[in-house]
Amino acid sequence: MRIITNIAAIFAAMAIAGAVAGAAQAQPARWQGQWPETDFDRTSIADWSEIMSGGPPKDGIPAIDAPRMIPAASETRLEAQEPVMVWPVPDGAARAYPIRYLLWHEIVNDMAGGVPVAVTYCPLCNSGMVFDRRVAGATLSFGVSGLLRASDMVMYDRQTESWWQQATGTGIVGEMTGAELDLLPAWMDSWERFRAAYPDGLVMDEPDWSRDYGRNPYVSYDRSAKPFLYSGEMPPHGIAPLMRVVRVGERAWPFSRLREEESVTEAGVTISWEAGQASALDARRVAEGRDVGNVRVRDAEGRDVPHDVLFAFAFHAFWPEGEWMLGG
Structure with a gap:
């Protein structure tokens, strides 16, 4: 997998993505070949040039499913001021998802207290949110499309391969166009503050991927x-x-x-x-x-x-x- 690693590489990616966007303007033909299960006849996108490649392909940034959680008291790798996404689980121990992992995975599909959630983070927008994965009676799971719109991550659900705008939690292409994910109370906090507030809380363990x-x-x-x-x-x-x-x-x-x-x-x-x-x-x-x-x-x-x-x-x-x- 290739992921942007420095400023020079990002500017190079900008030039490539700009060319891709021009090729995609006014019609979705470029994307249809890569997304054969996506219903491109249903969309809220008026101008397809808004959709850009961020560099990595579909799932090139791998989402995490059912993460291992460990007691906060046993975590020794995180430093006091490191940021974590905090989800105060209803009827369960609060959970922390370190941004050091979300930088490399961007989406975590988890479930606790009977609530299936997508913990999301888009580095280019600094947008970190936790969504309920249930929509119209169905429980979805999400992956990283490798696409961007206005520099924000475009997610996709694995059930219909519809595209979703992470910043708004709204379906923008496919069967789920117009559907909205419920945004849950969650926030970004320091690791030190999480431990102090939730001494019996849980924290996401380091994923089994070769990442720094x-x-x-x-x-x-x-x-x-x-x-x-x-x-x-x-x-x-x-x-x-x-x-x-x-x-x-x-x-x-x-x-x-x-x-x-x-x-x-x-x-x-x-x-x-x-x-x-x-x-x-x-x-x-x-x-x-x-x-x-x-x-x-x-x-x-x-x-x-x-x-x-x-x-x-x-x-x-x-x-x-x-x-x-x-x-x-």
Whole structure:
């Protein structure tokens, strides 16, 4: 499997992907040969040039199914500030999915507390979300298509080979076009904070793949001036394209504001920011990334609210009419 490993390789991939996109414009013929089970007559895509190859082929980035989970107390490989996706399992022990593994696999199909979930992470958008895999009475499992739209991962379900936009959890091509996955309360937190909050929690064990887990294959990406494999409009209000924002529905709060105020209550939610989480997309080793902080989003009753932390350009791409919560 080939995966982008440095800035130069990413720019080379951009040129290749641009040529591929041009060939695919206005019709899906290129993709039909690779996806014979996908119903291309059903789609919400108006312009096929929006779909680009990210480099690896279908399943070239292998999703993980039924991951091994181990007690958090027995995990010794993770460092305190490393980021993990946290899912507070209903009727079960909370689970942590280290970003050091999701960088290389992007999707984990898991089940706990009677709930089948897809734990997803798109490095190019920094978008990490946990979805319920049940749709219209069917339980789906997801893989990585190797395709991108607006720099965001296009997932596919193995049952119908429909394509899904990870940023929105929506079917965009195939039988499942228009279907929506339920976004569950989950968040990215530091390993240290997870252990403190859930001493009896579980953490995903290292997968049985030959990968340099702990290494960041996207060195300095979130310090870049512009996103890779993206040609869309940049965010308004002078917001840097790779500024992290907290998205709740169709509203976005920039991290620059959250770092300054530390706690913001508006639009029915309270968003808190606290230092102590390493960026997975900065230094060569995930644990050595600069501190970007931890965020929690709760409603007026203190319950965790489904949300995402993604780059500003991705919010603008998928919610062009969305509201920017700038304060002041």
